[in-house]
Amino acid sequence: MHPVSLIALFAASASASVTPRQSAVNQNVIPKSFGVTAGEGKDQVQVGSCTGANNKLIPCFCPPAPDSPEFLSKLSKALTDGFIFSKEQVALPITLDKFNDDSDTSVETTKLRATAMIQVMQNFNMTTQGVGCPGVAVPALGKMQQTGILARGLSGLGNNGN
Incomplete structure (x- = not known):
C-alpha cells in the first residue's frame, strides 16, 4: 500500500471513532414551565x-x-462536570449525554433529569451550597421527580398553573 494511502486510512479511521462531545442542554426534555413565575405574589410582610x-x-x-440562558448554562456545566461544586459535594445523577437523549423517555431517566434540574436550582448561585431556589419554586420538576413523567399539564401547580 502506498504510504500516503496508509496515512489517509489511519486519519479516516481515527476521525470516524471520535464522536462530538455535547456541550448544550437539549431543551426538549425540559418542561416549558416550572409551574411558578418569578416575581409573582409579592409578600407584603x-x-x-x-x-x-x-x-x-x-x-x-x-x-x-x-429557557433562561443562565439556567441552561449552569445546568449544562453541572451535567458536563458531573458535579455542582466538587466531587465531595452535590454529585449529579445523570450525564449530559444521557440527559439530552430525548429518545429515552423512561420513568427512571425522567426522574434523574428532574433531580439534576432541582439540584442546579437549589444551588443556583453555584458558589455556596444550598443558595438558590427551593423546590416549591419548581413544582413541575417535583412532579417529574415523583412520577417520572415530563410535566406538560401544570393545572393546579405553583402560582401560574399553566
Missing part, C-alpha cells in the same frame, strides 16, 4: 419573597425561566 407552590414563600428571583 417578608420583603423580597414571593409566592411559590402551596403558597410557600420563595425568593422573588425564583425560578428562572426554563
Whole structure:
C-alpha cells in the first residue's frame, strides 16, 4: 500500500471513532414551565419573597425561566462536570449525554433529569451550597421527580398553573 494511502486510512479511521462531545442542554426534555413565575405574589410582610407552590414563600428571583440562558448554562456545566461544586459535594445523577437523549423517555431517566434540574436550582448561585431556589419554586420538576413523567399539564401547580 502506498504510504500516503496508509496515512489517509489511519486519519479516516481515527476521525470516524471520535464522536462530538455535547456541550448544550437539549431543551426538549425540559418542561416549558416550572409551574411558578418569578416575581409573582409579592409578600407584603417578608420583603423580597414571593409566592411559590402551596403558597410557600420563595425568593422573588425564583425560578428562572426554563429557557433562561443562565439556567441552561449552569445546568449544562453541572451535567458536563458531573458535579455542582466538587466531587465531595452535590454529585449529579445523570450525564449530559444521557440527559439530552430525548429518545429515552423512561420513568427512571425522567426522574434523574428532574433531580439534576432541582439540584442546579437549589444551588443556583453555584458558589455556596444550598443558595438558590427551593423546590416549591419548581413544582413541575417535583412532579417529574415523583412520577417520572415530563410535566406538560401544570393545572393546579405553583402560582401560574399553566
